[in-house]
Amino acid sequence: MRSVPMEAARAVADAVLYEGYLLYPYRASAPKNRLRWQFGVLVPPAYQETAEPSASVTECLLDGGANALLRVRLRFLHVRERRVERAEDGRFTPVAELRCGDTTHLSYDDATERETEAVLAVPHLIGAERTVVIRIPGDRAEETVTGPSGETVGRVVTAHRPLHAVLGVRAERPPGPYGLLKLRVHVENRTAWLPGGDAPPWETMRATTWRQDTGAWVARGDGREEALRHSLVAAHLLIGATAGSFLSLADPPEWARAAARTCRNRHTWPVLVGDPGRRDVVLSAPIILGDHPRVAPESPGATFDATEIDEMLHLRALTLTDEERREAAATDPRAADLLDRAADLPPELLERLHGAIRHLGPAADVTVNGRAIGKGSRVRLVPGKRRADAHDMFLTGRTAVVEAVLTDVDGARHLAVTLEDDPGADLRRSHGRYLYFAPDEVELLPKEAGT
Known part of the structure; x- marks a missing residue:
């Protein structure tokens, strides 16, 4: 039913x-x-x-x-037990593998x-x-394996x-x-x-x-x-x-x-x-x-x-x-x-298997020290001591542009950014390959300020 x-x-x-x-x-x-x-x-x-x-x-x-x-x-x-047997002298002998032309049969x-x-x-x-x-x-079945000339070379027995x-x-x-x-x-x-x-x-x-x-x-x-x-x-x-x-x-x-x-x-x-x-x-x-x-x-x-x-x-x-x-x-x-x-x-x-974001979604602008940060904001990166990755040390003080504000499954906010002096920023932007920082790991810069 x-x-x-x-x-x-x-x-x-x-x-x-x-x-x-x-x-x-x-x-x-x-x-x-x-x-x-x-x-x-x-x-x-x-x-x-x-x-x-x-x-x-x-x-x-x-x-x-x-x-x-x-x-x-x-x-x-x-x-289901599957055993391959080779035909030899009128009898069948269990073997691990039996090849017949381009086809292979395994006991497995x-x-x-x-x-x-x-x-x-x-x-x-x-x-x-x-x-x-x-x-x-229980049940048992046999399948005969024949050679190129129709001769019996073995059988596959399942049970x-x-x-x-x-x-x-x-x-x-x-x-x-x-x-x-x-x-x-x-x-x-x-x-x-x-x-x-x-x-x-x-x-x-x-x-x-x-x-x-x-x-x-x-x-x-x-x-x-x-x-x-x-x-x-x-x-x-x-x-x-x-x-x-x-x-x-x-x-x-x-x-x-x-x-x-x-x-x-x-x-x-x-x-x-x-x-x-x-x-x-x-x-x-x-x-x-x-x-x-x-x-x-x-x-x-x-x-x-x-x-x-x-x-x-x-x-x-x-x-x-x-x-x-x-x-x-x-x-x-x-x-x-x-x-x-x-x-x-x-x-x-x-390409669809390359990755899918299911729980991150767009979020409203976040506020840091009373000032709103959203898409297009210019920020200075200050990762802080909680970052253990050595690569983050080289990002300290660099300026970046916020591409999106995202929320994860726990409700925490994240800033997706690209570096201003990165020659591959446009490529990263087109593929959605960003760097991610928490709002308290950046300082807001005025858009008209120089780097």
Whole structure:
């Protein structure tokens, strides 16, 4: 079931889903891509080799939603094992790499998106948990690799391991007279895990066995790599309500602060998502975000380093050698798409990635010692002792022209200036490349005064 607010939040949720999925330089051989899947991993509960959890808990506040329908959407990545095998003497032998003409195939796990949504009536959740069981069966597929003459040179075998998880949702009324509801969503990986020894031959899918007594798949094997194939990776929630409003836990209204302090979130953090002012959807992510996060409109697509700089990553992708590009393209289909996008990005779109000022804006003139300073004012620079940069020492006493008065996110004023004796001032002005000073770091000069 689709809803407009939930779908509007999908772009941010997708950024969470693929946070750290594959890091530059996007090659399987890169050291930082050998330890993978860092965020939102819910492992089988019996897997104890790392400190990664098997469950997460989200608690958030809903105001005026006592009769609402609640949409709870669990999204995660399901690791898919990809193994390349070479055809030799009538049998297939696993190999790290298989080349066939200009195409390279690598043994390297990728992932499949999974999504489960439950629509629940809030009155039925008050004081009673509703449980949604999630069972994903294993599967296996083969793709034959043929040579120039049509002969079989190998195959690519992919497999998903079975998963068993539960989603539990309940509501309660926190103490207080305001009629709030506290929602609690519990996500748990319940895939059984039997540590010890190597997994049986995976190509026969015996790395998992069926337990008749428990009616569940039991995973076998050792090591994080095998456990990840039975894990919920980058697990996060989208929670929407048809009535009422979610409250910010980071900045709740004064009357709801006591209730907000009772919310306990484990391995996840809920924030309001959507356009500023909307409070009908919450994103509960395994990474810390502020309320109303959004994807930069300049971004042409996922780079999988969501906290990195798109321009830098696109430029670095263009510096890869042909051999590095070949390996990156063989590492993951999403990496291949990223490389193609970087190579085909028009100059005007690349220029948009060079930087965007979102929070600085024009401000009214400021006053220093009773005199107004605004665009066009002539000033003498007196940086003062709080400046530690050695370059500022060479600017002391220089005269400059104020190009703009700006306000930052904290409300502080800044003067954007160009030096009067700078021969490149016009070029800097055309590109918006200014020097920035606080109002108390300049002295106002009369426009008619000489330098």
